[in-house]
Amino acid sequence: MDPEPQKIRVVVAEDHLLFRETIRRLLWNTPDIEVVGVAEYGGNALDLTLEKQPDILLLDLELPGSMDGVEIARHLHQTNSPIKVLIVSAHAEPVYVQAVLEEGVAGYLLKEDVSDTICDVIRGVARGERGWFSRKISPPS
Numbered sequence: 001m002d003p004e005p006q007k008i009r010v011v012v013a014e015d016h017l018l019f020r021e022t023i024r025r026l027l028w029n030t031p032d033i034e035v036v037g038v039a040e041y042g043g044n045a046l047d048l049t050l051e052k053q054p055d056i057l058l059l060d061l062e063l064p065g066s067m068d069g070v071e072i073a074r075h076l077h078q079t080n081s082p083i084k085v086l087i088v089s090a091h092a093e094p095v096y097v098q099a100v101l102e103e104g105v106a107g108y109l110l111k112e113d114v115s116d117t118i119c120d121v122i123r124g125v126a127r128g129e130r131g132w133f134s135r136k137i138s139p140p141s
Helices: 017-028 042-052 069-078 094-101 111-126
Strands: 008-013 033-039 056-059 084-089 107-110
Touching (some): 008 042, 017 111, 042 056, 056 069, 056 111, 069 084, 069 094, 084 111, 107 111
């Protein structure tokens, strides 16, 4: 009998309850993805991520508390963390995208695109793919 394939471990850092629960439900029924933690505050999101050591951190840019999403991405990047960061945001403006690209994120999805693409994007990021962007975002060259 073949061993069960390794699941992609994900932490979700999102302050809006409805959106956080929507992501959790989308991923709940996906057999190869496991949500290992959920955080709604910035400092808590970083602590939980460091504790759980997921494969991927789904990270909102605007988190209340001591750290925002850019600061969390920066910390993980500067410490050479193996955790891949995927931004999920309502902001499509280039200034937001550029700020996190400089911090080594694997992609940037708009919240409006999550329900259509999140599982495929998570799988791609887990394989080491970078450059996942919502269609409405023009990544800087």
